[in-house]
Amino acid sequence: MLGENPLFLLTYLLRLLRLAALLAIWRAVFAARGQVGGMAVDQVLTYTLLAGILAEPLNCRTGLDRSLWEGAIVTRMLQPMGLVASFVSEMAGRWAVGFAFCSLPMLLLAPLLGVDPWPASASAAAWFGLSLALAIVVGVALDFLYGAAIAVLKTDIWMLDGMRHAVALLLSGAVAPLALLPWGMGRWMQWLPFGALASAPLQIYTGAGDAPMLLALQAFWALALCLFGRWVWRVTRERMVSYGG
Amino acid sequence: MHRSDRAGTPASGTVVECRAVCKAFRQRQPSERPRDLLRNLLHPRFRTIEALRDVSFTVNRGEVVAYAGPNGAGKSTTIKLLLGMLAPTSGSVRVLGMDPVDDRTRYVGRIGVVFGQRTELWWDHPVAASYEWKRVVWDIPRERFDRMCGVARELLGVGESWNTLARELSLGQRMRADLGMAMLHEPEILFLDEPTLGLDVLAKRSMTRLVRQLSATGSVTVMVTSHDMNELEQLAGRVIFIESGNLAYDGDFASLRREFGDLRRLVLETDSATPPSLPGAELVGSHGLRHEYRLAGGGADVASLLSLAGEQCRVLDVETHRAPIDEVIAGIYEHWGRTRPAGTP
Amino acid sequence: MAARILRLWALYATLDGMWIARDFRSFIFYYLADAVTAVASVAGVLLLAQRFDGIPPWTRDQVVFLLGFGMVARFVPDMLGNYNVLHISRRIGRGQLDHILVQPQPVWMALLTEGFAPFWGLLSLAPGVGLMVWAGQRMGLEATPPWLLAFALNLAGASAALTAYAALWGFAAFFQPRAAEEISGSAVDLMTDLKGFPLDALGPGLRTALVTVIPAGLMAWYPCRALLGLDHGIAALWATPAAAAALCCAACLTFRMGMKRYAQVGSSRYTSFGHRR
Structure with missing residues (x-):
């Protein structure tokens, strides 16, 4: 896709612009303040940078919804691999291109943007790798549950997609760290599965969260959602095929 | 569209006129090798496709003309030129005395189009709603609308799917509903692009019968493309063959058989x-x-x-x-395949 | 012409109403999703403004007003831009423009009317108005006739800016169908993402970019600065409508060039994905 036209690179330029704007806004918000919600401005900036760099893995979109809506799910089922493997491998391929043309340049530009891109500690980096893997598992499971919801409700994807996007951005902590929300909302929001998507790995990376507790919570959601997803898939399989085939 | 819009169009004579029409496209030729990524980005390669080369033909009012050719021969390009979706690179296209691109809004009010692969129906609405949509957008007088709805219900059996959502129609029902909708404003020319693609035998027969009924009145000119040559032979008195962008044959099916081996x-x-x-x-x-x-x-x-x-x-x-006409055509295609110069699409 | 546009709007409003009210479950679900989307899309900034007592140099109430303004400004393009009219690159890139070309009406008229869905997004209009009224009362904003006129002008300008900007990126699909479909979506998303933030803290270069090249600042930030008195002078009040007018001219020009090109190259691909659904 990228090889077809250099204009695709503009998409990444737009992402960089968005990141720069958010960093500037955080600096303004934190001006003349010390720590807020246990986070210092440097941590928030690193958090925001990483959320921009890892935007795709922190909010997995496999393309299942579109495949269902286009009626192409049956062709996927005829491929000699599992449905999850088929969608995940395709998604990973997309990420690789995005990583090369967007994430890596963002990382390299971080010092110019005045952001320290390094993790809080070596152990934070190690835990972060595991946490990111769990975030992807949770994300894929949620994406498949979302696909099942489309097939069960037999509704169009635009409406659900808008809702999902808005809710995930708010509850996952991808835009604003949950710890910065008022009235201690972040404390209970991080217990939701959405918190396992972005908030947990980013907190671990920036050293703003309790790594073992966050990892345990992510592992719980990964297991619970995978099991639930398998069950939902089994129950709704026929309906999905009739809807999306 | 009202009757008065049709003033000035002769009751007989030429309604479609293509003169020396050429159409060329540039086609990107990206390399699939990852190491060529930068080259694809900075120095993409193109090739020029001559979709139509010096094509000329005319169609008279009331004729039913089959427009045929192998895949990639230029059929769709011709149909798009006749519909005003494309302008020729050189040459001229005039339909109903108008330039389909320059006079588009006036022109499309007098033609009907059915694409086998594309529906004009509103996907999440009953067929009746799509017909009402057509009435308003085409500004069809109520009397004509009611009469043509009756025709669609009676001849095409659209009544059975009148209140069914388009997304829930079978392909045959959808095609009949699409054809009925294309006829609502009583077009003078009907363009049918692969109208029976994917239809079962009965649905095909029903569609063929309807087009024959329409053409029997002599007031509707029909241009139909299809890969089903048996169907085209049943439908049309005349066939235009296009091959590699060139007009390869224009005449009736009997002559075609004689010329290419009966x-x-x-x-x-x-x-x-x-x-x-x-x-x-x-x-x-x-x-x-x-x-x-x-x-x-x-x-x-x-x-x-x-x-x-x-x-x-x-x-x-x-x-x-x-021998079935398909066999004759297959022989022609094979012959063209052998004699086609290198580099042609 | 106006009568025809009204007749077409009435037709599409009927289709929209019929679709929403096709069954009770869908009706409830539709508005529930609409409400959740509307609330979630502004909740993040709203909560941050609460926590930090505003986003400097904007006070909390000013941020609330800005959020409300952005919601309402987005309502009109959303109401007119259904069926991928706002994301016109998708229609062009997928070859669906051909469906418009066989209609006996100008393309612009089809685009102006076909996406009209007045029942969609109603639940973002009400909270948007509510936020503005609530914040306005807390700030003691005086809604004098001249101010209301300026408000209406800037609101229309903000809506037009988004529409024209989306159209500009969308019409790029005439020239680069696949690339434009991707970029257009990202560009409109960026507008939406940043429309709720006060952009004062940004450097001059970035700030200029966000009111010109990517005019997210015109969606709410710049007009609200003028309306809330953060920017003084009559010029500030006219800036958004003027910028919107310029964007509209650019969009019209691109459209004309694009249509000429479309007549030459057409669309080599067709997919019905998203067409009239």
Whole structure:
């Protein structure tokens, strides 16, 4: 896709612009303040940078919804691999291109943007790798549950997609760290599965969260959602095929 | 669109006129090799496709014309030119005395289009809602709308799916509903692009019957593209063949058969498993006591062949029939494939 | 012409109403999803403004007003831009423009009317108005006739800016169908993502970019600065409508060029994905 036209690179330029704007806004918000919600401005900036760099893995979109809506799910089922493997491998391929043309340049530009891109500690980096893997598992499971919801409700994807996007951005902590929300909302929001998507790995990376507790919570959601997803898939399989085939 | 819009259009004569039409496209040729990524980005390669080369033809009012050719021959390009979706690179296209691109809004009010692959129906609404949408957008007078809805219900059986969502229609129902909708404003020319693609035999037959009924009135000119040559032969009195962008044939089906070989078949059932040797007839195959021969059109004397066969064995039964038009066309395509110059699409 | 546009709007409003009210479950679900989307899309900034007592140099109430303004400004393009009219690159890139070309009306008229869905996004209009009224009362904003006129002008300008900007990126699909479909979506998303933030803290270069090249600042930030008195002078009040007018001119020009090109090259691909659904 990228090889077809250099204009695709503009998409990444737009992402960089968005990141720069958010960093500037955080600096303004934190001006003349010390720590807020246990986070210092440097941590928030690193958090925001990483959320921009890892935007795709922190909010997995496999393309299942579109495949269902286009009626192409049956062709996927005829491929000699599992449905999850088929969608995940395709998604990973997309990420690789995005990583090369967007994430890596963002990382390299971080010092110019005045952001320290390094993790809080070596152990934070190690835990972060595991946490990111769990975030992807949770994300894929949620994406498949979302696909099942489309097939069960037999509704169009635009409406659900808008809702999902808005809710995930708010509850996952991808835009604003949950710890910065008022009235201690972040404390209970991080217990939701959405918190396992972005908030947990980013907190671990920036050293703003309790790594073992966050990892345990992510592992719980990964297991619970995978099991639930398998069950939902089994129950709704026929309906999905009739809807999306 | 009202009747008065049609003033100035002759009741007979030429309605479609293509003169020396050429159409060329540039097509990107990216390399699939990852190491060529940068080259694809900075120095993409293109090739020029000549979709149509100096194509000229006319269509008279009331004619039913089949427009045929192998995949990639230029059929869709021609239809798009006639619909005003594309402008020719050179040459001129005039339909109903208008330039389809320059006079688009006036022009499309007088034509109807059905694409087999594209529906005009509103996906999440009943067929009735799509028809009402058409009435408002095309500004169809109520009397005409009601009358044509009646025609669609009666001739096409659209009534059965009147309140069904378009997304829940079978392909056959959808095509009939699409055709009925295309007829609502009583177009003077009907363009049908692969109208029977994917339809079962009964649905195809129903569609063919309807188009024949429409054309029988003489007021509607029909241009139809399809890969189903049997269907085209039933529908149209005239066929235009396009190949590699060139107009390869324009005439009736009978002449087409004569020109490209009117193949007939002779099937003999004999008392012997060995097929009789018949000079001038090519053995296609034998199944037990049945032997099938291909006869060259016109030249073969069936009586002599039977007499010759009778000398070699006892003939129990005889059948002769014309080869299906598909076989004639396949022969033409194969011939074109062999003689096509290198580099053509 | 106006009568025809009204007649077409009435037709599409009927289709929209019929679709939403096709069954009770869908009706409830539709508005529930609409409400959740509307609330979630502004909740993040709203909560941050609460926590930090505003986003400097904007006070909390000013941020609330800005959020409300952005919601309402987005309502009109959303109401007119259904069926991928706002994301016109998708229609062009997928070859669906051909469906418009066989209609006996100008393409612009089809685009102006076909996406009209007045029942969609109603639940983002009400909270948007509510936020503005609530914040306005807390700030003691005086809604004098001249101010209301300036408000209406800037609101229309903000809506037009988004529409024209989306159209500009969308019409790029005439020239680069696949690339434009991707970029257009990202560009409109960026507008939406940043429309709720006060952009004062940004450097001059970035700030200029966000009111010109990517005019997210015109969606709410710049007009609200003028309306709330953060920017003084009559020029500030006219800036958004003027910028919107310029964007509209650019969009019209691109459209004309694009249509000429479309007549030459057409669309080599067709997919019905998203067409009239």
